[in-house]
Amino acid sequence: MGSSQNLNKLRKEIDNIxxxxxxxxxxxxxxxxxxxxxxRENSYSVYDPVRxxxxxxxxxxxxxxxxxxxxxxxxxxxxxSACRKLQEPLKIAYLGxxxxxxxxxxxxxxxxxxxxxxxxxFDEVFQEVETGRANYGVIPIENSxxxxxxxxxxxxxxxxxxxxxxxxxxxxxxxxxxxxxxxDIKVVASHPQAFAQCKGWxxxxxxxxELAEVASTAEAARLASRKKGYAAxxxxxxxxxxxxxxxxxxxxxxxxxxxRFFVIGNTSTQPSGNDRTSIVFSLKDKPGALQKSFFQPFxxxxxxxxxxxxxxxxxxxxEYLFFxxxxxxxxxxxxxRLLSKVxxxxxxxxxxGSYPAGKQ
Numbered sequence: 389m390g391s392s393q394n395l396n397k398l399r400k401e402i403d404n405i406x407x408x409x410x411x412x413x414x415x416x417x418x419x420x421x422x423x424x425x426x427x428r429e430n431s432y433s434v435y436d437p438v439r440x441x442x443x444x445x446x447x448x449x450x451x452x453x454x455x456x457x458x459x460x461x462x463x464x465x466x467x468x469s470a471c472r473k474l475q476e477p478l479k480i481a482y483l484g485x486x487x488x489x490x491x492x493x494x495x496x497x498x499x500x501x502x503x504x505x506x507x508x509x510f511d512e513v514f515q516e517v518e519t520g521r522a523n524y525g526v527i528p529i530e531n532s533x534x535x536x537x538x539x540x541x542x543x544x545x546x547x548x549x550x551x552x553x554x555x556x557x558x559x560x561x562x563x564x565x566x567x568x569x570x571x572d573i574k575v576v577a578s579h580p581q582a583f584a585q586c587k588g589w590x591x592x593x594x595x596x597x598e599l600a601e602v603a604s605t606a607e608a609a610r611l612a613s614r615k616k617g618y619a620a621x622x623x624x625x626x627x628x629x630x631x632x633x634x635x636x637x638x639x640x641x642x643x644x645x646x647x648r649f650f651v652i653g654n655t656s657t658q659p660s661g662n663d664r665t666s667i668v669f670s671l672k673d674k675p676g677a678l679q680k681s682f683f684q685p686f687x688x689x690x691x692x693x694x695x696x697x698x699x700x701x702x703x704x705x706x707e708y709l710f711f712x713x714x715x716x717x718x719x720x721x722x723x724x725r726l727l728s729k730v731x732x733x734x735x736x737x738x739x740x741g742s743y744p745a746g747k748q
Contacts, residue, residue, distance in 0.1 A: 413467065417474050424475035434476045435498075435524065437553040437651070438660040440468060441744050469499020478502040481513045481522035487606035487626030493557045493649045494526040495625075514543050517652055524552070524653045531559070532646045534581050540650075541699055541711055544740050545668045551741030553651040554664065556748045561586050561605075561640045563594075564632035565612050565619035573597050573635075577608035578621035586621055589639040594619075646748065650741075657743050663717040664694065666740040669730065670701060670709050681733030682710070689726045691716055709736075717742040 427434065447464060448457050472478060480498050482490040484506020494504050505522055507513050516522035530536040544551075561582055567573060570593060577600040583590070590599070597619070602608050606629075608620035613630040620632070627634055671681055686693055695713040716723040718739055731737045 416467070417471055420471035420474050427475070433653075433655045434472055435478060435552070435653070437744050438658055441660060443468070465496065466499045466501070469501040472499075473501040478524065479505055479516075479522040481505045481507055481516040481525040483507060483510060483513060483527065483604075485604060485606045485610070487609055487622065487629040488604050489557060489559060489623055489647060490526055490528060490649070491606065492623055492625045493528075493555050493647075496557070497526065497553070497555050497651065498524075510537075510539050510543055514547050514549065514652070517549055517654070518547065520654075524651050525549075526555070527650050527652060528647050529554075529650050530648050531581070531585075532644055532648075533585050533640075533642050536697060536711075538699060541668075542702065544650075544652075544666075545709055545711075545738065547652075549652045549654060550656050550739075551650045551666055551743050552653045552655065552657045553743050554746040555649040555651065556746045557647050557649060559585070559640065559645045559647050560624065560638050561621050561645075562624050562627055562634050563619050563636040563639055564609055564622055564627040564630075565635055566632060567617065567619065567635070568633055570594065570635060572617060573619045574617035575600050575615070576619045576621060577602050577611050579603070579605050579608065582608075582621045585645055586639050586641060588641040589636075590621070593636075593639075648746070651743075652741075656741065659717040659719050659742070660744040662745050663715070663720075663742050664713055664745045665716055665718055665723065665742040666711070666713050667727070667730075667737060668709050668711050668740060669734045669737040670707060671733065672735055678710075682730060685726050685729040686714070688729075689722045691722065691726055715745070 424434065443464065444461055447460055451457055451460050478498065480494050480502055482494040482504060484491065486506055491504065491506065498504070505516065507516065510527060513525040513527055517525040527540050528537050529540055565573060573594060575598045576590065576594055580601050582605050583599060583601070602611065605620065605622035606626045609622040609626035609630045609632060612618040612620035613632055619635065621639065671678060692715045693712065694715065696710060698708040698710050701707040701709050718724065718727065
């Protein structure tokens, strides 16, 4: 049998497999529609991060290759996204424009079957979700190199929205341009935070170029697509949208550069067995208050703190709010006891949300 006959035979096998896959995909869609009826009857949300994480773990465990685990998850994210749309089309607000890292995180979490809405500020993202014009919002909360996003912490402390999920997005910065050589670059555009994350590489390789700060990495990519001699420091996704050449990839100074995002919405997330809770509180200004009223209850309940930081309250001078992340869910018995103790000693305490712990 010749090579062309072998090829045709294998292609027929692919065609048969595709037919079976299509039948199974539509069968899955039909079951998803039945599930949507039960969700509506019980007032459950269409987006269920706990269930989706269970599916991802099961797939990772069952996958024997040759497709990589990440490839399988990418395919299933789109399958889940399409089935979600059958139940209820979702609108997701994020800090734009298209091609930003927030857009990238939103796409990875919600897939291409839902409507992703780019907005101009964090305030607008919160407003879209609070008013119901969007079902969820995706917001960056902290970066492993540059720290927390203060404006988002402030908004969370005053909003009625809750954190429903967290996403860890590995940040890889690319040097993108219409030009084909570094020596042709006269101006490099990017967001100040991206410049800070690539300071070493830029100084060593593009010390001759002017650095132009813009509102976002996506805006930098848009500029680079229109101006001769311009390059952008942005994500690969932005380069694909604006059809730019990749002059250099992964130019960030730290290989551990990761941004943590929150998904915010109007409904709380049920326990998954591996959860994190975020709260904000303030204490009376007296000696030892933080130790006695906060750290001690955590130690007594053996609850692991993963983060604590303070910010000015913005309401009274020299008063501070403490933002805290810890392991566990508000429905866990020990977390209920813990929060009861902390609340008694707090001037103010707000639960920002309990959600499945993201994969870092």
